[in-house]
Amino acid sequence: MTKKVFYLIDEEVVPEIYKKVVEVKKILSSGKVSQVTEAVKVIGISRGAFYKYKDYVFLSTNDQLGHIVTLSFFLDHTKGVLSGVLNKVADLGGNIITINQNIPIDEVASLTLTIDTKDMKVSIDELIQEVKKLKGVCSLEILSRK
CATH class of the missing domain: 3.30.70.260 (ACT domain)
Incomplete structure (x- = not known):
């Protein structure tokens, strides 16, 4: 089994779609919306894009390191x-x-x-x-x- 490799990337160079996937995850976890369909509509991305990246894009801050x-x-x-x-x-x-x-x-x-x-x-x-x-x-x- 191959070991996973993770990268920490400065927000300035992160593609916009990844930022939006994180935003969808935030509003879903906050309870502001309960459905993925509703969350992606609020953020402005497709459901397909969200599902494509949701398991691969995570937010990390200096506080967590x-x-x-x-x-x-x-x-x-x-x-x-x-x-x-x-x-x-x-x-x-x-x-x-x-x-x-x-x-x-x-x-x-x-x-x-x-x-x-x-x-x-x-x-x-x-x-x-x-x-x-x-x-x-x-x-x-x-x-x-x-």
């Missing part, structure tokens, strides 16, 4: 450890996007957190140091940064 971090933990299987981790991340301004905790094996549970760090009060390295200090956190490492 570089703020998503996935962390991997091993936690003691002790009451309150997970909530302590979640509270510390929230206290430092991290917005938790996903949580995946597995069943404990030998009294240790693995945890994966994906965090939006855009509004954090500290760097990701400082967050890691603070969370590592919590009772019951056995290990913590960064899996990915996006």
Whole structure:
């Protein structure tokens, strides 16, 4: 299977049809209109053009770049450890996007957190140091940064 490649392109050089497809998607998701037929009419493109590009054109902003971090933990299987981790991340301004905790094996549970760090009060390295200090956190490492 071939790996998909994506390009980020400055809005100034994006063809008008792609911008209009994004606008149709915006008004559909906002609920201002409920039908594709109505949305394309408002924006001024054909249904065919919308369906041709809708799965390939997405809006990205500078705000969305570089703020998503996935962390991997091993936690003691002790009451309150997970909530302590979640509270510390929230206290430092991290917005938790996903949580995946597995069943404990030998009294240790693995945890994966994906965090939006855009509004954090500290760097990701400082967050890691603070969370590592919590009772019951056995290990913590960064899996990915996006």
